[in-house]
Amino acid sequence: MKASVKICGISSAEDALAALGCGAEFLGLIFEPKSPRAVTPKQAEEIAKAVGGRAKLVGVFVSQTADFIKDAAKKQNLFAVQLHGGQNAEFVKSLGALDAEIWKVVWLENESDLAEAEAFEADRILVDSKSGGSVGGTGKRANWELAARLAKKRKVILAGGISPENVREAVNAVCPCAVDVNSMVEDSPRKKNHLKIKQLFENLKEMENTQMKSNGKFGVYGGQYVAETLMPALQELEREFYRAMGDADFQDEYRGILRDYVGRETPLYFARRLTEHCGGAQIWLKREDLNHTGAHKVNNTIGQALLARRMGKRRLIAETGAGMHGVATATVAALFGMECEVFMGAEDIRRQAQNAARMDMLGAKLTAVEIENGEATLKDAMNEALRDWVATVENTFYVIGTAAGPHPYPTMVKEFQSIIGREAKAQLMEKCGRLPDQVVACVGGGSNAIGLYAPFIDEKGVAIYGAEAAGQGIETGKHSASMQGGSVGVLHGNKTYLLQDEYGQIMDTYSVSAGLDYPGVGPEHAYMKDTGRATYVPINDAQAVHAFRTLCRLEGIIPALESSHAVALAMENAKNLSKDKIIVVSLSGRGDKDMNSVMEYLRK
């Protein structure tokens, strides 16, 4: 979604140039003498001269005659004439063949206004709030719901109380081709506030950055490979997600819960003894293990549960491998008083008995997924969750725990997990005054990794590394390294690298760490691998367990086995870098849940 901006009520060359400098496509000159922001033809000429053809000028007319409008359009070389009065189709006809677009202002209050607006012969329809005779600039919000309906049929420009604070929400809600901003970016009529104009553009740009890759495609990867019955649910989710992103109340609530309930921000800790042990670059740990529930997963489940509540869904479902995402989903279901069902492979329930018990304690229904031949693990749980969703989509929200699944999940999960990278970036800036040389994370489906990477992707000086689970070695076939050992296919509603046989059947995966035991990877990782922006390295069980033990002994931190893969990779990389270099590692979770797995591994 991308909207142009018209800054309206420009009455000086200085304001015109400031708006232009920030990126305004249209500048509105109000020719109605009764307006407090009116310009005379002479002032209009001066403004036109100052911008010198670099902006599209729009003349706003209320009571002027057709001849006056035609004259102004010609003299000031107007891109459009905006008809703000009761001008009807007859009047438009009397303007004859203008060299300018015709924009008609409408006020939408009910269905009949909508039908009338739809029928109007104009190039664009500008939806404004009722302004009691004044020419815009009232700060009052228009009817966004009706505007959004009109925008599906006509080119709509949205006006009425658009501000730097609500511009994202407005664009997400209405999908206009442009927004018209006036009183909310001025100190007083005839004096625009240039800082506010700048802020408006920055807010819009931030939104576009989030959405840049959000048509669901990352190169050839991503997409929505789902049953047709799920498409309306995904479209509704996409719409609600973008609305929520632009909604200050949603953001406040989300951040408040992360702060007061989860315990954010998490520390960025300099692992001095680990660094000395490796003898090279400094290793800094982003302590997601200190989050409530013991891992990064909760950053995402809180965001998705808030969306579910916003969409009126009372039941959450999730699939889980290691159980951390299941626990995080059961936790938020308890927090928000929602029903929760978690699907988990029978084999994983055995391996992660403690997490299974936690979900039970939290009041979630744990459904063990069995298969006829073989051991049921994460992929089987995923299949079951998708099957349930198809049947219950009306009242059920599917909380996906990693940066995979059909669009908008990869983008949405990235957004909710990007708090990891944003905090780490600011914390390192504060402590060391610079960016890291490398960021390192483990990659299962890739949510903690993409969350850490997010604010560094455009920082070309920061190298990005991901550790994939190589299990007993890629050559043995007993691994979960979809990018190193897999091929392109479709899994879990998106196109990506995955572990499949020659018929496209998903293969069994293996890793000492249940949370990396995912047969695919999020589509943005697949894209970053192909483009070379990130380097993905296989780390086997032995390396991970060695890193696990080293961190325990040297730093007094028991990491999750998943995170131990990232620590192992960082230790390798650190050895090859000088001491002034900095590596930031996502310590995605704590290792209490992995005690049995490690003991079992060490006994072998």
Ligand SMILES: Cc1ncc(COP(=O)(O)O)c(C=O)c1O
């Ligand atoms: C602590 C921890 N880290 C990492 C992961 C891997 O997931 P992702 O790649 O989505 O971050 C898991 C999955 O359960 C986990 O529990």
